[in-house]
Amino acid sequence: MAILVNRETRVLVQGITGKSGLLQTKSLVDFGTTVVGGVTPGKGGTESAGVPVFNSVAEAVEAVAPNAAISFVPPLFARDAAMEAMESGIKLLVLTMEGIPKHDVLDVLAYAKGRGIRVLGPGTAGIISPGKCKLGAHPSRMFIEGHVGVVSKSGALSYEVGKTLTDAGIGQSTVVALGGGPIWGMTHRDAVELFNDDPETEIIVLLGEIGGSTEIAAAEYIADHVRKPVVSLIVGRSAPEGKSLGHAGAIIRGNKGTADSKTAALREAGAHIASSPAEIVQLVRKLR
Amino acid sequence: MKLYEFQGKALFREAGIPVPKGTVCTAGDTGGLFAPSVVKAQVLSGGRGKAGAVQIVETRDEASRAAEAILSMTLRDEPVRAVLVEEKAKILKEYYLAVTFDGEAGTPLFIASASGGMDIESVADQTPERILKVPVDALWGPTDYKIRAMCDFLGYGDRREFASLVRALWRLFREKDAVLVEINPLVATESGLVALDSKIEIDSDAEGRQKALFDRFRDEQARITGRRDEGGQDTITYVPLDGDVGLISDGAGTGMLSLDLIRDFGGSAADFCEMGGLTSPEVMYSAMDQVFTKAPGIKSLLVVLIGGFNRMDEMAEGIVRYLEEHPTSVPLVVRLCGTMEEEGKTIMRRAGLAVYDDLRTAVSDAVRFAKGA
Numbered sequence: 001m002a003i004l005v006n007r008e009t010r011v012l013v014q015g016i017t018g019k020s021g022l023l024q025t026k027s028l029v030d031f032g033t034t035v036v037g038g039v040t041p042g043k044g045g046t047e048s049a050g051v052p053v054f055n056s057v058a059e060a061v062e063a064v065a066p067n068a069a070i071s072f073v074p075p076l077f078a079r080d081a082a083m084e085a086m087e088s089g090i091k092l093l094v095l096t097m098e099g100i101p102k103h104d105v106l107d108v109l110a111y112a113k114g115r116g117i118r119v120l121g122p123g124t125a126g127i128i129s130p131g132k133c134k135l136g137a138h139p140s141r142m143f144i145e146g147h148v149g150v151v152s153k154s155g156a157l158s159y160e161v162g163k164t165l166t167d168a169g170i171g172q173s174t175v176v177a178l179g180g181g182p183i184w185g186m187t188h189r190d191a192v193e194l195f196n197d198d199p200e201t202e203i204i205v206l207l208g209e210i211g212g213s214t215e216i217a218a219a220e221y222i223a224d225h226v227r228k229p230v231v232s233l234i235v236g237r238s239a240p241e242g243k244s245l246g247h248a249g250a251i252i253r254g255n256k257g258t259a260d261s262k263t264a265a266l267r268e269a270g271a272h273i274a275s276s277p278a279e280i281v282q283l284v285r286k287l288r
Numbered sequence: 289m290k291l292y293e294f295q296g297k298a299l300f301r302e303a304g305i306p307v308p309k310g311t312v313c314t315a316g317d318t319g320g321l322f323a324p325s326v327v328k329a330q331v332l333s334g335g336r337g338k339a340g341a342v343q344i345v346e347t348r349d350e351a352s353r354a355a356e357a358i359l360s361m362t363l364r365d366e367p368v369r370a371v372l373v374e375e376k377a378k379i380l381k382e383y384y385l386a387v388t389f390d391g392e393a394g395t396p397l398f399i400a401s402a403s404g405g406m407d408i409e410s411v412a413d414q415t416p417e418r419i420l421k422v423p424v425d426a427l428w429g430p431t432d433y434k435i436r437a438m439c440d441f442l443g444y445g446d447r448r449e450f451a452s453l454v455r456a457l458w459r460l461f462r463e464k465d466a467v468l469v470e471i472n473p474l475v476a477t478e479s480g481l482v483a484l485d486s487k488i489e490i491d492s493d494a495e496g497r498q499k500a501l502f503d504r505f506r507d508e509q510a511r512i513t514g515r516r517d518e519g520g521q522d523t524i525t526y527v528p529l530d531g532d533v534g535l536i537s538d539g540a541g542t543g544m545l546s547l548d549l550i551r552d553f554g555g556s557a558a559d560f561c562e563m564g565g566l567t568s569p570e571v572m573y574s575a576m577d578q579v580f581t582k583a584p585g586i587k588s589l590l591v592v593l594i595g596g597f598n599r600m601d602e603m604a605e606g607i608v609r610y611l612e613e614h615p616t617s618v619p620l621v622v623r624l625c626g627t628m629e630e631e632g633k634t635i636m637r638r639a640g641l642a643v644y645d646d647l648r649t650a651v652s653d654a655v656r657f658a659k660g661a
Binding site for chain 1: 389392394395396425426427428467491493494496497525529537538539540542545547548549550552560562564566594595596597625626627647
């Protein structure tokens with residue numbers, strides 16, 4: 001099972017012939033992801049990384065029936081590509097690019113809403129269900145198949161925790177990176193909901209950071225609906241107030257968005273709090 | 289890109305949102321001064337009123353004195369280089385009206401309040417019931433019933449006038465790729481609604497399709513400040529801190545984690561320097577340069593790399609090239625893993641540089657080296 005992507009996922013790569021698209025497609029194919037095709041307008045009929053290239057998503061849908069798309073389309077053209085994928089019936093979009101104009105992202109999310117389409121990103125490292133499907137940039141060997149579901153805003157932090165779990169022999173059902181903002185499609189809460197319903201996921205690891213409130217929304221959901229053990233690590237607890245640390249939301253203003261307020265909400269909701277990846281391993285071992 | 293008040297008001301005027309008549313004066317060009325009027329500092333930060341940088345004047349002499357005084361001020365490190373001189377408005381009531389987006393909900397958001405003229409964040413903190421937040425669908429825009437709800441919440445009498453103002457605000461927000469359009473205060477006068485202030489920020493990610501707009505405002509800003517901002521190409525976030533362990537990471541999440549771990553191990557970081565998840569040898573080089581230049585006193589440097597999109601061979605190349613050109617005795621701790629890891633480790637090894645695999649060991653060593661142990 002896992003969440004979002006599994007062995008049945010048939011991937012379409014939008015922007016497959018660009019530098020980033022080509023390199024990442026090779027990595028997806030090497031991992032074993034079923035990449036059924038790519039799209040670059042004007043390059044239809046060729047091959048890229050051993051994958052057939054189509055001129056449009058509609059052509060690709062007709063020929064190879066993809067059910068998920070990952071996009072490496074340059075920022076100013078990303079909205080059009082996303083609309084094309086959604087209007088062709090694809091229900092899972094992974095938008096890797098940073099720097100897509102905000103209004104374009106808002107348009108894509110507005111279209112996706114109410115149509116059962118999930119958008120991950122933008123600016124996301126993507127998603128990996130070890131042993132099944134990778135739809136993102138996760139370094140494959142840092143992950144092994146198992147029963148811990150991981151969700152993080154930061155891609156790098158999701159690798160770090162994946163690596164630490166894997167080194168300790170603990171496998172993962174799915175590892176999701178949501179992206180660094182300032183606009184998000186899927187959020188912590190959405191991923192927690194999916195993990196809660198996934199029979200293969202036994203423990204949920206929620207990785208958060210200072211700033212914003214998506215961890216708080218997830219904590220509310222956990223309190224009301226989640227019976228699986230949740231382990232959480234919030235990074236940035238030593239950050240100074242008023243300084244923005246890389247991600248658009250990662251800033252402490254007054255007493256809002258602090259690591260303390262988030263860990264308190266999560267603890268209150270029944271989550272177990274870790275202060276480092278190594279502690280996540282200890283807690284997961286105890287809770288299994 | 290943030291706009292000056294007078295630039296935002298030019299956009300309001302073009303969009304059909306009423307603003308007072310006014311003119312911009314600089315130290316070298318005060319010919320446009322008039323009275324009675326309001327003389328307002330043109331700066332990109334807020335808090336002008338409290339600093340005395342907005343003055344009401346009755347005579348031309350007062351206007352000159354006010355302009356001179358304001359033009360010699362520095363507000364939040366920003367020297368005032370221009371003033372906007374405007375006709376006074378006869379204010380019946382002050383409102384707050386803005387459109388921006390809620391990133392976590394993924395929708396545009398209107399914010400309205402009858403407590404205009406005040407700092408909206410403190411209104412939100414102390415009296416949240418005095419603020420109405422109205423999410424709107426990006427593709428539908430503000431529908432009639434939502435506009436009515438805002439108008440009723442504010443208690444403004446002329447719904448048609450209010451609706452046309454909200455629609456004009458929305459068009460401006462969309463067409464100019466704005467991420468924030470704020471009117472504070474929006475005032476009711478005898479002749480209707482007038483925008484007494486403007487705060488507009490244009491999405492720098494949209495520059496590629498808003499070339500004319502960016503050129504226009506950059507030229508204006510350059511004429512005032514004497515220097516042209518060409519927009520940021522740099523993806524590096526550098527935040528100075530007061531410790532002695534230099535820190536560079538290729539992700540915000542792992543950067544914050546490293547910051548926490550440095551403290552847990554009894555050390556303190558000299559900076560937070562994050563390169564973003566899709567970078568290059570040049571960016572790695574430039575990050576090293578920033579850390580060594582801005583904090584020359586660091587006692588060790590911790591580089592935390594975990595490559596997804598980032599290639600470790602490219603990161604190693606950047607590190608090695610920097611150290612070849614800038615030899616240093618500062619102990620270096622590089623944790624490097626992920627995409628093209630073997631290639632990266634080989635490049636480091638050839639240059640005689642150690643590579644760590646485990647983050648805790650790396651942080652612990654970086655802290656230990658900083659303590660001279």
